[in-house]
Amino acid sequence: MRRTLHLAALLLPLFATPVLGQTTLRIGIGADPNMLDPAQSSSFVERVVFAAMCDKLVDIGPDLQFRPELATAWEWAPDGRALTLTLREGARFQDGTPIDAAAVKANLDRYRTARESRRRTELQQVTSVETPDARTVRLVLSAPFAPLLSVLADRAGMMLSPAVLPLAERVWENPICSGPFRLTRRVAQDRIEMEKFAGHWNAANIHADRLVFLPIPDNNVRLLNLRAGQLDLIERVAPVDLPSVERDQRLRLVAGDSIAxxxxxxxxxxxxxxxxxxxxxxxxxxxxxxxxxxxxxxxxxxxxxxxxxxxxxxxxxxxxxxxxxxxxxxxxxxxxxxxxxxxxxxxxxxxxxxxxxxxxxxxxxxxxxxxxxxxxxxxxxxxxxxxxxxxxxxxxxxxxxxxxxxxxxxxxxxxxxxxxxxxxxxxxxxxxxxxxxxxxxxxxxxxxxxxxxxxxxxxxxxxxxxxxxxYRWFWAMRRGVEGFVPSPDGIIRFAGLRVGR
Missing domain, CATH: 3.10.105.10 (Dipeptide-binding Protein; Domain 3)
Known part of the structure; x- marks a missing residue:
């Protein structure tokens, strides 16, 4: 207990000087992400962070059904050997450049061919990516591939600005992406700081000005900081801690079914x-x-x-x-x-x-x-x-x-x-x-x-x-956090999430 209190005390000063007039959402995560590049990523906690940084072509809802994100519609060819996507009009990367068919093609070509990409096997059936016009992308397949939409609802569907793609293995140093929050600072083993991207297509439904991820592997420390008011939300509450969270009137426990x-x-x-x-x-x-x-x-x-x-x-x-x-x-x-x-x-x-x-x-x-x-x-x-x-x-x-x-x-x-x-x-x-x-x-x-x-x-x-x-997913949050919707994949969706004080 003495060690837990000491570690928690070290974390308290991190939030001593909030930006005046801004709302900050502070999330305790169970590990420090290794690689903030969707092409090279391979850990779960990276997907949690990517959900704030990088929009995907499609997403999944709480019912595990596909829903639009950067692509608003999709259609399979009659023989199953092509998938045509219609892109969202007006969507932009965090550097202001438009998310058009050429940018999507550049990302998909990197994922399926680049030496550093771990997405190559996921997209191996894609033989070419065509761009009939600025809002249409057609993925041509060597054979019918039923899991393709699921693949595009994960890291292989995350879109980064073409300006950073030439960095190849070093994309993680400057991951300019397409999500509701833009990376502003990272301190390894300490914190990941982001700010709201005002040009995001769904910015009106994003209610935090700043977002801070704190990697805290120790379950006790994460929970202690939540109780102390230094965090707003924590993921993966340890099963042994669930009864005490359920009894704590200052906190709310949200449980959800899991495919993990x-x-x-x-x-x-x-x-x-x-x-x-x-x-x-x-x-x-x-x-x-x-x-x-x-x-x-x-x-x-x-x-x-x-x-x-x-x-x-x-x-x-x-x-x-x-x-x-x-x-x-x-x-x-x-x-x-x-x-x-x-x-x-x-x-x-x-x-x-x-x-x-x-x-x-x-x-x-x-x-x-x-x-x-x-x-x-x-x-x-x-x-x-x-x-x-x-x-x-x-x-x-x-x-x-x-x-x-x-x-x-x-x-x-x-x-x-x-x-x-x-x-x-x-x-x-x-x-x-x-x-x-x-x-x-x-x-x-x-x-x-x-x-x-x-x-x-x-x-x-x-x-x-x-x-x-x-698993069964368990998140704990302060009573002032509203709009949280659990998802079976364990990923936090930020649209509609509000932080009250």
Missing amino acids: YQTISINVGHGPLAAGPLGSDARVREAFERSIDRAIINQVALEGRFTANNQAEPPGTAYHFPELAAPPRDPAAARALLRAAGHERVAFTLKVPNQPTEAQVAEIIQSMAAEGGFDIRIELMEAGALVAATQRGDYEASVNIWSGRPDPDGNIAPWVASNGFLNRGKYVNAEVDALFAAARAVTETARRQPLYRQAAALWMADRPYLMLYH
Whole structure:
């Protein structure tokens, strides 16, 4: 407690001198973003910040249905091999230049071809981007690609000013974007400051003059600063803190359904660390899964507020397959599998985001897995450092969050497809790739379901990932904050959000 109070006291002076006459919205986030460039970004917290900075071509609503943002209309070609977008009239970048078809083409071409872009696999079916006129963009595809709208509702649809695109890998140094707030200052590990962009197409519905993101990994410190009045809103309230927030009359807790999930990524083919027993033998990975119990993790670490799950889609949804449920915990069976694989015990390091909830989850897994024959070393890391380590193959296993997508392909293919931009452990299964390709080519749920089910059966048997649970989103805010609408993707939408004092 003494450490928590000390850290909170260090944060209090940050807000001692507000700008006179301006309204400032102060948000506590769970980590410091690594890369403020949609092309190079790969973490959830970056998407939270991008929601203020960068408009997308399309967005999703609380019902997970697509809705207009920079594109006000879209239409598929009869054969599914092209998507035509109509751009919003009068929209501008934060440097004042118009958001026209040429600018959109420049962004999309960068995302799908630039060396630094992690969006290339998401847009690999796009063979060309055409601009029939200033307000029309036509994406030509090599084959029908049902997830494309979902892709454009995320980082691959975020538009930056063409003036900064020549910076390539260094775009993050000056990300002039298209959203309601313009970046004015960033201090790494400290704060991200923005100001309202008066020229934004929806400026009349943006009610804060300034926006400040404070990366505060410690859940207790975030909550303490909210209670002290130094923050207006915090994301991802820890489950252990929910009862106290619910009792606090000064605060309001908003809960929402979530498409996000937590997973353990296992390095099965990326560099020397994949050569250990865990990475090289599916029997060892099965033993690891049989040594843990997701329901216990949910009850002990998460107050029973989340949903234990071994799949990328939440239970009860169209692409969740109950017949592929996780095997029950059986430490004896786990030890037998290890012996069959030639091991009495297996040791490995589990890299974990340096946040209390994730650390507790890891400790529970460590304790349970010990009974199944595993000696796990937990390595706590800041979010950016963890992402960088997994990208270069410097891990045996790591805990990761995925914020979820409205299309089933976006919930699993980035991790499991051989060219998926999140497939940091280099899992390869040609049959899985073929099933994903077939599922992307059709739009009817009844035709896509069996394809994703077959793919799930294959990768779940190989176990390059162990999904642990689906989140439920919890935000806490001062009573003076109004207009907040929860979204299943966990991203804050700023239109309509008001800050009272």
